[in-house]
Amino acid sequence: MSPDKRYISIDFSKNNLLERNKGLSIILDISNFLSSSQKLDDILNGAAFKMLEHFEFDACRIYLLDKSGRHLHLSACRGTDPGGLEYVELGEGFTGKAASTRSFVAQHVSELEDKQRGILLANKGFKIIMCVPLIAVGQVVGVMNLASGKLIKLDQEMIDLFEVIGNQVSVAVKNAWLYENILKKKDKLSESKKMIEFFAYSTFHDLKGPAVAIHGISKLLIKKYGHVLNDKGRGYCEKIQQTSEQIVTLVERINIYVQAKVAPLNIEDLKIGEIFNELKDEFFSVLDSRHIKLIEPIADSVIRADRLSFMRILRNLVDNALKYGGDKLSEIRLGYREEKDFHIFSVSDDGVGIKKDQCEKIFQIYQREKTSKGIAGAGLGLAVVRELAKRHEGKVWAEPGERKGATFYVAISKKL
Structure with missing residues (x-):
């Protein structure tokens, strides 16, 4: 910065960033995509698409850890038929190992310990497999599995780039889970709200009717047969009237309270x-x-x-x-x-x-x-x-x- 200036002003350009630093440009593009949706399927399928778009891979599979923390289930797949690759135990094969050890794993298909899985991948045309653990806030949420039909030059800079992208994907996954949980709670609250409204409506009508009837009958009783009743009998009738009036008032106030919570505002x-x-x-x-x-x-x-x-x-x-x-x-x-x-x-x-x-x-x-x-x-x-x-x-x-x-x-x- 020249001594006669107190600040630097540079116009931001994605193209210029790509020319200066391809890795940061890729991270920016994937980050922008991941922030565009809260739906888990969109995030995972989009992330797999972006990995194939930016790197020399032929297939991308993304596995997520289930609630038990012992199994990985295939949740997104691009570039290959997932047949035979839908389910992995934690610690099983290169995918399970990447999750259990929280480590980046890269291996030639021909050198896989699981020969049956090696044959399955080789028949799909793959020579190289790479696994990126998806870790967010110290917690493993899954594994991103990348496959290529040709050899790829791998260095520490590229591994670091994959790990950063894996972190971005895992954070987006956790946010999507949180969003799904909020929607479920919202649905439960909506259901509870409807139950409260129904209960209030039922209570209002089921209690008010009999209470009004009791009030009317007791009033009629005093009017027609008050001369037959003694003071104690007439006192009982008046007490019945007062109690029934209180019931009606209470029911109406409960209804008002519920309406205050749920009635639409104009x-x-x-x-x-x-x-x-x-x-x-x-x-x-x-x-x-x-x-x-x-x-x-x-x-x-x-x-x-x-x-x-x-x-x-x-x-x-x-x-x-x-x-x-x-x-x-x-x-x-x-x-x-x-x-x-x-x-x-x-x-x-x-x-x-x-x-x-x-x-x-x-x-x-x-x-x-x-x-x-x-x-x-x-x-x-x-x-x-x-x-x-x-x-x-x-x-x-x-x-x-x-x-x-x-x-x-x-x-x-x-x-x-």
């Missing part, structure tokens, strides 16, 4: 001011009857979210404040601010509040605080909020107030 533009006004109208009666103020900020921003899901998030948080805020609850405050990647919404109250060690637990399914004893609920409201926040690529968290009350935060991604 992402659209939402005006924050309109959402806050709609929420205030929805809770007007209960707020007015309990003399509680709902304070919302002046916000004219637009976010992208699923309308039904976002309304359920805010509704559940306001409802949570009303349920657990206590008798001295007098104010619920809605908040909004923007960060670089998220819209941050908050619902604060001046009620009973929560303990710091409960701030994470309360978002778990069926989780209820000790202070909620005697208050109707299934412990699903905040779990639904958490699931809906996740599906909007965000999160939810809670913080206790300095003296009383609590604040719940929901982050919604700006990238929806």
